[in-house]
Amino acid sequence: MSVRLFLQVASVEMRKRMSYRVDFWINAFVGFAAELCIAWFLWQALYAESGKDVIGGYVFDEMLVYYVFVIIFARLVRGAEFEAHVSQDIYEGGLNRYLVFPASYFGMKYAQHVGGLVPTFVQTALFLGAWLVFTGGAGGEAITLTTVLMAAASLVLANLLYYAMSFPLHAVAFWADNVWSLLITLRFASNLLGGRMFPLVLFPVALRTANEWLPFRALFGLPAEALLGRVGFEAWLQGMAIGIVWLGVLSLIGRAVWRRGNLQYSGIGI
Amino acid sequence: MAKIGLATHGLARENPRFPGQAMIRVRNLSKSYTVHKKAPGLWGSIRSLVARQKVVKHAVRGVDLDVGEGEILGLVGPNGAGKTTLVKMLAGIIHPSGGEAQVLGHTPWERNNEFRRQIALIMGQKAQLWWDLPAADGFLLLKEIYRIPDDRYAANLAYLAEVLDVEQHLNVQVRRLSLGERMKMELIAALLHEPRVVFLDEPTIGLDLTAQRAIRDFLLAYREEHRPAMILTSHYMEDIQRLCKRIVIIDDGRFLYDGPLDQVAQAYAGQKVITVHLRRGDGSPPPAEALAAFGDVLTAGEDEVQLCVPRERVAEASAYLLAELPVADLSIDEEDIGTIIERIFRERRVEGA
Numbered sequence: 001m002s003v004r005l006f007l008q009v010a011s012v013e014m015r016k017r018m019s020y021r022v023d024f025w026i027n028a029f030v031g032f033a034a035e036l037c038i039a040w041f042l043w044q045a046l047y048a049e050s051g052k053d054v055i056g057g058y059v060f061d062e063m064l065v066y067y068v069f070v071i072i073f074a075r076l077v078r079g080a081e082f083e084a085h086v087s088q089d090i091y092e093g094g095l096n097r098y099l100v101f102p103a104s105y106f107g108m109k110y111a112q113h114v115g116g117l118v119p120t121f122v123q124t125a126l127f128l129g130a131w132l133v134f135t136g137g138a139g140g141e142a143i144t145l146t147t148v149l150m151a152a153a154s155l156v157l158a159n160l161l162y163y164a165m166s167f168p169l170h171a172v173a174f175w176a177d178n179v180w181s182l183l184i185t186l187r188f189a190s191n192l193l194g195g196r197m198f199p200l201v202l203f204p205v206a207l208r209t210a211n212e213w214l215p216f217r218a219l220f221g222l223p224a225e226a227l228l229g230r231v232g233f234e235a236w237l238q239g240m241a242i243g244i245v246w247l248g249v250l251s252l253i254g255r256a257v258w259r260r261g262n263l264q265y266s267g268i269g270i
Numbered sequence: 271m272a273k274i275g276l277a278t279h280g281l282a283r284e285n286p287r288f289p290g291q292a293m294i295r296v297r298n299l300s301k302s303y304t305v306h307k308k309a310p311g312l313w314g315s316i317r318s319l320v321a322r323q324k325v326v327k328h329a330v331r332g333v334d335l336d337v338g339e340g341e342i343l344g345l346v347g348p349n350g351a352g353k354t355t356l357v358k359m360l361a362g363i364i365h366p367s368g369g370e371a372q373v374l375g376h377t378p379w380e381r382n383n384e385f386r387r388q389i390a391l392i393m394g395q396k397a398q399l400w401w402d403l404p405a406a407d408g409f410l411l412l413k414e415i416y417r418i419p420d421d422r423y424a425a426n427l428a429y430l431a432e433v434l435d436v437e438q439h440l441n442v443q444v445r446r447l448s449l450g451e452r453m454k455m456e457l458i459a460a461l462l463h464e465p466r467v468v469f470l471d472e473p474t475i476g477l478d479l480t481a482q483r484a485i486r487d488f489l490l491a492y493r494e495e496h497r498p499a500m501i502l503t504s505h506y507m508e509d510i511q512r513l514c515k516r517i518v519i520i521d522d523g524r525f526l527y528d529g530p531l532d533q534v535a536q537a538y539a540g541q542k543v544i545t546v547h548l549r550r551g552d553g554s555p556p557p558a559e560a561l562a563a564f565g566d567v568l569t570a571g572e573d574e575v576q577l578c579v580p581r582e583r584v585a586e587a588s589a590y591l592l593a594e595l596p597v598a599d600l601s602i603d604e605e606d607i608g609t610i611i612e613r614i615f616r617e618r619r620v621e622g623a
């Protein structure tokens with residue numbers, strides 16, 4: 001697949017998402033604010049209840065900053081995961097069109113996914129701006145250019161990784177009438193084990209160590225910890241390496257599922 | 271349109287069915303779908319969790335076919351006959367259950383890009399263009415997908431949009447176009463890359479007569495210029511008669527007939543249509559029962575009678591009509607091709623029952 005085609009597909013998707021949904025913008029902003037409020041109240045209570053100033057190495061302000069970034073990162077990593085995706089193409093027959101094109105289906109879908117991220121970028125920039133104005137960036141003092149670069153690299157990997165995780169689940173639509181529950185399970189598991197619900201340091205040590213070998217940490221925890229200077233360069237590299245290996249494994253699985261599914265695809269909808 | 275990509279293999283042009291030159295070759299191709307049956311309602315859903323009942327549907331049952339360059343093959347058959355299934359296999363969307371096919375020397379369902387760059391699939395039932403985009407944007411995307419060089423793209427688009435008369439709609443979102451306008455856009459989208467093999471599945475469905483005619487004329491012109499192999503399915507006999515010299519009649523996954531359109535009548539001959547116009551004044555209605563003794567009574571009005579009778583009884587029936595009715599004029603015609611095909615299906619249904 002050529003770079004030009006990739007960019008063009010991405011740009012079409014971007015324009016589509018930017019133009020035709022007001023509610024998309026409102027939802028996004030309200031969503032951010034609501035989630036952050038919940039985190040604020042919850043941790044207020046937890047800090048007060050425990051009588052501690054530091055929990056898992058985080059003071060209250062830092063904890064809140066952790067949430068600001070995992071909320072943002074989760075959006076950047078997942079994109080619009082339930083929209084215009086593989087399972088929908090299978091159910092609604094949109095796949096037929098792509099199958100006759102002399103281009104990689106996977107490539108075109110990923111280009112759409114990336115294009116759909118652009119509005120999310122704009123939203124997160126606005127949201128970050130709002131956070132800076134309100135708090136003056138309190139709790140984010142450890143952020144440097146290096147940690148920003150580490151986080152950025154980590155996010156690229158996380159995005160690919162999440163796509164590679166969800167692709168085989170979507171492709172189950174070749175056999176099953178509904179893949180919704182699988183996607184919800186993935187969402188929940190990745191929230192919990194990926195550090196989206198709370199910082200992974202709060203897990204018991206054994207669980208934490210085991211989790212380091214799974215692909216989830218690379219999704220949200222690793223980029224957030226990297227940004228906030230909570231993980232050393234070597235530990236970060238190791239996390240990235242584990243993520244990359246998983247990316248390879250998941251791609252192979254995705255490819256195999258796709259092949260099998262194609263053999264018995266019946267071209268629904270035409 | 272730029273005359274590039276114009277295939278000129280002289281041999282096949284003279285004889286499109288010359289086997290070595292066939293662009294589409296199909297041997298013993300079959301497809302059965304497995305469907306899981308589910309009884310309606312909640313109880314059915316619960317039961318199907320435990321034991322799913324499998325039903326195998328044979329949609330195409332071992333067919334052979336060759337289509338040559340410049341040939342438009344008409345695929346005719348009732349609903350559920352297997353037309354779309356055959357087209358889906360040849361376009362590489364689905365894998366067959368058995369048999370083989372070669373399109374331009376490639377096995378379609380391997381879907382290599384070399385193959386896909388040279389074919390097009392047009393579905394009257396299902397929009398292929400991006401719904402939310404203006405057609406022009408969709409075409410640009412296709413330009414990248416098919417890697418059409420700038421000059422050819424510009425020339426082809428200008429030509430197609432002009433011939434199909436949709437230049438003024440190019441910048442309108444596809445979802446806002448009328449059915450006919452959209453269909454024309456679909457044609458442009460499918461032909462921008464000058465495919466050498468074109469599959470058309472009911473391209474004129476739901477269109478008004480003018481739009482149908484425009485699309486037919488356009489397809490003929492396209493064929494003259496590019497000499498593609500085309501397979502056309504349609505329920506409109508007019509499409510078939512205007513576009514196809516050769517047809518395949520398919521029913522229940524099998525080919526009943528594969529040959530020249532104008533020989534269907536002979537192959538399934540037997541009937542002729544006698545039409546008489548009556549002089550006014552007499553007023554008494556024609557004796558319907560007596561007429562029915564000769565064959566099917568198509569019309570029996572005060573000024574016109576139309577009978578469909580077996581070939582060997584034509585003389586007898588004509589004599590009777592001339593003797594018994596105030597005939598102004600009389601004509602004897604071959605049965606209309608659409609009627610013949612309808613009759614073939616009807617008779618098969620009766621046999622099957």
Ligand SMILES: Nc1ncnc2c1ncn2[C@@H]1O[C@H](COP(=O)(O)OP(=O)(O)OP(=O)(O)O)[C@@H](O)[C@H]1O
Binds near residue numbers: 266303349351354356
């Ligand atoms: N995706 C599918 N899954 C299961 N069965 C299918 C599927 N598609 C078609 N069939 C069945 O296969 C048979 C042939 O269908 P097909 O779509 O090829 O018919 P067709 O000749 O195109 O009919 P029509 O004129 O109605 O378009 C039908 O009995 C249909 O129910």
Ligand SMILES: [Mg+2]
Binds near residue numbers: 353
């Ligand atoms: Mg059909």
